[in-house]
Amino acid sequence: MQELIGAVGQLSPKERKALAVLLRQKGINLFSVAPIFKRHAEEPLLLSYAQERQWFLWQLDPQSSAYNIPMALRLQGELDVEALERSFSALVERHETLRTRFDDSGEQPLQVIEPAWPIQLELEQLSDGSDQAIRRLVEAEARRLFDLREGPLLRVKLVRLDEHDHVLVLTQHHSVSDGWSLQILVRELVALYQGLREGRPAQLPPLPVQYADYASWQRQWMESGERERQLGYWQQLLGGEQPLLELPLDHARPAEQRFAGARLAIELAPERARRLKALAQREGVTLFMLLLASFQALLHRLSGQDDIRVGVPVANRGRVEVEHLIGFFVNTQVMKADIEPGQSFKAFLAQVRQRVLQAQDHQDLPYEQLVEALRPQRTLSHNPLFQVMFNHQSEGQRSGAEQQLGALALRTLEWDNDTAQFDLALNTFESEAGLAASMVYATDLFERATIERFAAAWQCLLDAILADPEQPLAGLSLLDDAAREQIVGQWNATAVDYPLERSIQQLIEAQVDRTPEAEALVFGDTRLSYAQLDARANQLARHLI
Known part of the structure; x- marks a missing residue:
């Protein structure tokens, strides 16, 4: 069975699609039973369906930060900044999405996976270490815009409060991450940092495929029926x-x-x-x-x-x-x-x-x-x-x-x-x-x-x-x-005695005389004072007569 799966993995996308058609005629969905294969070098890096929507939304409003995914970590104690930077560099090398941007210069938008680069943290000193000041800084960082064409779509800022107190602010764009991914990022960052501090390799699970492989498989699977x-x-x-x-x-x-x-x-x-x-x-x-x-x-x-x-x-x-x-x-x-x-x-x-x-x-x-x-x-x-x-x-x-x-x-x-x-x-x-x-x-x-x-x-x-x-x-x-x-009790105690010898019209006219500018009616965004209400009522009466 493994030999058969391996042989399918060696097929070109066109050959794999033809095989899927033959198997579907026998009631077998190839992409449901076979693993996700690594993409071929000649395959265009198409966006996943979810990325396509994010790309559309970003083009619609590139000035919106609504799809930024921020996270802030408080680091208290002895921090090795160099080990932290090396840990992020290893993460960027391990996960292609952390170095992905998007290009629409051709017929359709494509993912562009940049080579890994050594991460240098953005450093900032914050003299006011109050919760309010930290919150303002994190919120401002979360609102900073991403350019999906230029990238990178990951930002890392280290804020120094004092020698043994820091805040690490991570911001990603939703097109390359989600809430579950944040947990993976933090978990692997911790493992890499600990490994570097202890002089041993981090024990991370292998990644048989990358996100671009998944995006290719997703399309083939959906198109197979x-x-x-x-x-x-x-x-x-x-x-x-x-x-x-x-x-x-x-x-x-x-x-x-x-x-x-x-x-x-x-x-x-x-x-x-x-x-x-x-x-x-x-x-x-x-x-x-x-x-x-x-x-x-x-x-x-x-x-x-x-x-x-x-x-x-x-x-x-x-x-x-x-x-x-x-x-x-x-x-x-x-x-x-x-x-x-x-x-x-x-x-x-x-x-x-x-x-x-x-x-x-x-x-x-x-x-x-x-x-x-x-x-x-x-x-x-x-x-x-x-x-x-x-x-x-x-x-x-x-x-x-x-x-x-x-x-x-x-x-x-x-x-x-x-x-x-x-x-x-x-x-x-x-x-x-x-x-x-x-x-x-x-x-x-x-x-x-x-x-x-x-x-x-x-x-x-x-x-x-x-x-x-x-x-x-x-x-x-x-x-x-x-x-x-x-x-039922307090707000409903609205009983008022009105003089029986006067009509409702006369009572309203008396109120117009007392408080002409006071608000009389509210409907949606429309507001009428008593004077305006009286004028409208008189206008309507003339039309009726």
Whole structure:
């Protein structure tokens, strides 16, 4: 068998494609059963489907930093700067994506892999070592633009606070990396640094292929019939009109997204997290499925819509050859929920479970190809197939763990990113300690107070689910006792005695005389004072007469 696979690997792309056609006639997909082969020297380095979309977005707005991926590491203790630079140099040599840029001088854009070069860290002294000063520096670095044509698409800056305290700021462009890749980068950087400090080679897993090999294989695999198989499922599920999720906004949606955002941390009590995990186990679902169902139920209640579509990122590293590669692998799935009148949460959870399992069997279709096939109405004001994202991470997927490297302590710094790629995103983080969450929201659309209410409503909904998962979705409470008293009691105490001898028109005219410039009506961006309202009413009356 190995000899056969080796022989297939020696075929040219054209010969391999012809073999794939013959095998497909016998019901065998060559690219599903064979490993990812190294590319031939004469093959053009085509972009992956995900890279194509990033290239399109960058050309559309090269002044946007929305697709920068930043990370900051606090290094406290004795730091060997030379060993750190050599570690980065070894990483750049090991992973071609860290030295990749893009060229569009020909008929189609191509990846250009530059020769490895010795890394020299950008050094900066920061006299003010306060958390606020560090945060400002990291945020400014995260906003620096990349030129995808010129490269490099990796930046490394070392900020010196004092002799034994540094901050390492890493920024990559999404076209060559993703969240999983950041974890690989840090893990291998630590191994290389330790090896250099201890005078031994680092124990790193071999890389049988590089990202450009994967990009070539991905195209061949999709073109061998896999695209049609997976696309058929998604077209049946998502075809037709693409609804816009209409959450209650504080501001009118602008004609073009600016990607300005903010983050709200959500504290979840350990006891609530324990009970959620227990409920998921009883219902035969994962915690991811349970939290996704709760979020979709919340969106249904907030919007009043029954067709709820949420984007969910998946690692898309099902092939063992790419497990340790740095690159843009993450894919996005659209999880659709169909809410039925009177449906219980338990029944809805069963639907979500089924949809998640079906999506896993069709998870490789590039999101970019799904958008192209569904042909939604394109607009710069919002994302085409969904406007809200849900992202669940387990402890092993997070990069925030502290590490001790001899005399050097390393930990990931957390800060509030000021970008939002979607209207709203719920991020949940599962660990042995419990469950943490945050909401990232578009500040062009929402005020922070509104997101705080959304977060409180979600937590109340979780408690209602825990109390009785058999409840209808419409009956799940979104208010705690204090909020209910405020809305039903305090805010609803609006009874006023009006003089019976005067009509409503006369009362309004009296108010016009008292406060002509005071705000009388608000609708969207339109505001009318009492004087303007009176003038409009008189104008309408004349037309009617």
